[in-house]
Amino acid sequence: HARRLSKAEELCRGTAARAVATLNSSDVLWECVVNCTPCGMGGAHVDEMPLPWHELEPALHPKAVFYDLVYEPPLTPLLARAQAQGFHIANGLSMLLRQAEAQAAIWGYLPLRSRLEAPPGPRRKLVWLIGYRASGKSTLAPRLAQRLNCPSFDLDALLEARAGRPIxxxxxxxEHAFRVLEDMELSLLAARQREGVVATGGGAVLNHRLVETMRESGTVVYLDAPDDLLVARLEQDAAARPSLTGRPVAEEVQEVMAWRRTLYERAAHVVIPVSAASTLEALSSEIMARLPK
Incomplete structure (x- = not known):
């Protein structure tokens, strides 16, 4: 991706590649997308993408590979979106290591064909709150974060901000469009943040890769509220929390929780029972007592 067509044409000279001015002017599907711009790099460009996804997607081969020269943060918006859509991705850290190997060999610091490994990343201490809608994740996250002296994040709020419209x-x-954005936001948060409390969406546990991401980047806490409490809260807030299936709230909760509760329990490091009498102070105290030291 070059800013000027003339520069792109110069880069293609002497190769089988050819420059195109717009995505629509290409008559083939792209099999490899390489980002060589600062888009996605930490700082002012961290939330940028080199091209809008809705323009890029129609030009992609179904098995396209995405490579981003940016390696800090390790996941850029471009890679996060591609990963959420099912494409294979890689960042620029491997290229940096191979360059370092070659330079070290030239200057005699390393024998030829030596291999450098990436140093372990910083230990991440995120607390991921999972559970069904109305289990109290969004309400508890700010209070728990305050007591832990770290930031709090609401995944739905981040999703709304990127989409520019309500959930x-x-x-x-x-649902597919929603899950893609949810995947993207959760993955970016895990890659960028070293600590914090995150209120996730009720369906985050449906994606096995996201469950692994949460478990590897911190502690997953399941707020286990009984069905009748969930129903009461959802009915009380029906305008802001409409039914996902169009069925009566009680039927929906019972049906979904019959199979989803197992997913929550398997994903969690810690299970916290929630009742109508539970207070934010009591819940946060119990969670803090059970977090790794």
């Missing part, structure tokens, strides 16, 4: 409207486009 209900995003979900109205279909």
């Amino acid at each position: 209900a409207q995003v979900f109205g486009q279909g």
Whole structure:
């Protein structure tokens, strides 16, 4: 990706590649996408993408590979979106290591064909709150973060900010579109943040890769509220929390929790029972007592 067509044409000279001015002017599907821009790099460009995804997607081969020269943070918005859509991704850290190996060999610091390994990343101490809708994740996250002296994040709020519209409207486009954005936001947060308390969406545990991401980057805490409490809270807040299936709330909760509760329990490092009498102070104290020291 070059800013000027003339520069792209110069880069293609002497190769089988050819420059195109727009995505629409390409008559083939792209099998490899390489980002050589600062988009996604930490700092002012961290939330940028080199091209809007809705323009890029129609030009992609179904098995396209994405390579981003940026390696800090390790996941850029471009790679996060591609990963959420099922494409294979890689960042620029491997290229940096291979360059370092060659330079070290030239200057005699390392024998030829030596291999350098990436140093272990910083230990991440995120606390991921999982559970069904209305289990109290978004309410508890700020208080727990305050007591832990770390930032709090609401995954739904981050998703809304990137989409530029409410969750209900995003979900109205279909659950797949919603899950792609959820995947992207959770993955970016895990890659960028070393600590914090995160209120996740109720369906984050449906994605096995996201469960692994949460478990590897911190502690997963399941707020286990009984079905009748969930129903009461959802019915009380029906305008802001409409039914996902169009069925009565009680039927929906019972049906979904019958199989999803197992997913929550398997994903969690810590299970915290929630009742109508539970207070933020009591819940946060119990969680803090059970976090790794």
